[in-house]
Each structure stands twice: as C-alpha cells, then as structure tokens.
Amino acid sequence: SAAKTKAQGIIDDNAVAVFSKSYCSYCNATKTLLSELGAKYYTIELDQVDDGAAIQDALQEITSQRSVPNIFIGQKHIGGNSDLQAKKAELKNLLQSAGAV
Amino acid sequence: SAAKTKAQGIIDDNAVAVFSKSYCSYCNATKTLLSELGAKYYTIELDQVDDGAAIQDALQEITSQRSVPNIFIGQKHIGGNSDLQAKKAELKNLLQSAGAV
Ligand SMILES: N[C@@H](CCC(=O)N[C@@H](CS)C(=O)NCC(=O)O)C(=O)O
Ligand SMILES: N[C@@H](CCC(=O)N[C@@H](CS)C(=O)NCC(=O)O)C(=O)O
C-alpha cells in the first residue's frame, strides 16, 4: 500500500525513526532520551497527518506492533518506549553504529 | 456546564477518581499503581464517552490541568501520572485517609 511504502521509506532513509503521536507522554519520553544522547532522529506525528491510521496499520504489518512510539535504529525495529528505555546501557553504541551520533 | 457538573460529581462521589484515556500508557501506569496498593478507584475513559472533550475542558477550569490522567484522592487534586508516582511514599496513607483501601 502507499502507506506501507511511505513507512518503509521513513525506516530506510533515517538512522533513527520514531513513529509518534504529538500528545503522547511515552513518545515524549522516547524523544527526550534520544535527544539526551545527542541523537539525530526523524519523527512523524501520526495524529497530525491524514494517513496516520494507515501508517499505523502498515507498521503493524511490518513489525506486529501498532502502538506508538514505534522506534527503529539503523533500520532495526527496537519496539516501543519501554523497549528503548530497557536498552539504555547499549543505546549509545547502537546509535553510533547507526550513524545517529 | 453539564460537563462541569458531571466532572465535579465524579470527583465528589469517589474516594479516588481517575479521568483517563483508554489508549494511554500514562493512564495505565496510574491505574496499575493504584491497583498494586489495593485501592478502589473510579475511572472514566474520556476517549470513549461523547462528552469526553467537554469533560476535559471542565477539568481544566476546575484544576488548570487538561491532560490525562487527571487524578483526585479524597476530592483533592493530585495531578497527573508523574505527580502520583512522585507521591509513592505517602500514597498508602493518602488512600487510607480517603477510605480507598
Ligand atoms: N509498552 C509500549 C506501550 C505502547 C502503547 O500502549 N502505546 C499507546 C500510547 S501510550 C498506543 O499506541 N495506543 C494506541 C494508539 O494510540 O493507537 C511502549 O512502551 O511503547
Ligand atoms: N506530566 C503529565 C503528562 C500528561 C500528559 O501530557 N498527558 C497526555 C497524554 S500522555 C495528554 O493529556 N495529552 C493531551 C490529550 O490527550 O488531550 C503526567 O504525568 O500525567
């Protein structure tokens, strides 16, 4: 689908991609952690784009995860906010390998 | 307004009241903490009722807070999830005084 092509493009074109919703504190926590580590990341606010729900459905097909935040580092699916927070020890290395820092 | 009367009623009629949204992880964290302490609490999912936005506006008038979760214990405004988590040490006592445990 167009949404799936768009989602995959975002994943492929960015060292770090965060599929987010602007009002969501879990998404904010994810962005804060990445910013604290100096990481550059691409984020799309799915509540603010017309194809947001379609992109969420596409992500479910790609990752089996429909929730936000949906996080990719170096095209690798990390998961959600809890998954990212759990990886804090290795996160700097992951980001360096992906060229995000 | 009708929404303000409804919101105030929920606050007044319950030892613990949580104004919530069903898809929100911060709201889930609040409910989990209360449940872990054995507290009985009333929750309304503002995304699942027709007057949800109106209730959120009413809560902003009552508490200056429009975000969810919006938490009351013994008719006292606690705040959001972060505020509740920060009160963990005294929370059991607060709940006992309110008759929620
Ligand atoms: N354990 C997950 C929880 C993810 C989650 O439940 N996200 C919520 C928002 S906080 C969600 O996507 N709800 C459904 C939706 O917004 O479509 C994480 O840490 O990211
Ligand atoms: N620091 C606050 C954050 C509250 C917050 O930003 N809540 C979000 C959902 S996680 C919200 O209400 N967004 C606007 C809305 O849903 O109307 C807390 O700990 O509760």
Ligand code: FES
């Ligand atoms: S919507 Fe509240 S934490 Fe995501």
